[in-house]
Amino acid sequence: MEHGPRTSEVVSVRKVVVYELVSLDGVAEDPDRFVTDWDEEMDANLAAVIGPQDAVVLGRRSYDEWAGFWPGSDIEPFATFVNGVAKHVVTSTPLDATWAGATAHADPVALVRELRERPGGDIGVHASITVAQALLAAGLVDELRLVVAPAVVGSGRRLLDGVPAARLDVVGSTTSRTGSLLVGYAVGG
Secondary structure (H helix, E strand, O other), rough: OOOOOOOOOOOOOOEEEEEEEEEEEEEEOOOHHOOOOOHHHHHHHHHHHHOOOEEEEEEEEHHHHHOOOOHHHOOOOHHHHHHHOOOEEOOOOOOEEEEEOEEOOOOHHHHHHHHHOOOOOOEEOOOOOHHHHHHHOOOOEEEEEEEEOOOOOOOOOOOOOOOOOOEEEEEEEEOOHHHHEEEEEEEEE
């Protein structure tokens, strides 16, 4: 009996990585209030997070703010990345501002399920608290990458409010020169 060549097909699912700047008490809203110093370690951490990403998912509020800022920015490494990457915007209304590579989508969970099945790199979720919470609740986040600023803000939207219990495993941590904790967590079951 003759057998043809064997082919092994590896099906890989893209990793979904939530990257957020948070205060020590978990506030993620308006990080300019509590991230007052930025240093080389934070730049290197950000570069490591965005390096494997070829798509980002943004909420409408973040998109509207960023579309007015990042296209004219020279703040690296993020400006080149975010201006060139495919941007999937979760919104129920048409996009007002045009930003290269941006498309509108109504349902973040359906969107990410679809993106995970396509070939490509990591899928990033940046600065979009509601989107991150929806994806965490749906069990679609593989990794949390947090920059925890050494500040207690007291009020504001918190990243993990309303998110179901989950097991987190530390996959890396360091403290930056300016005192921010740079930590990665794998999200388990």
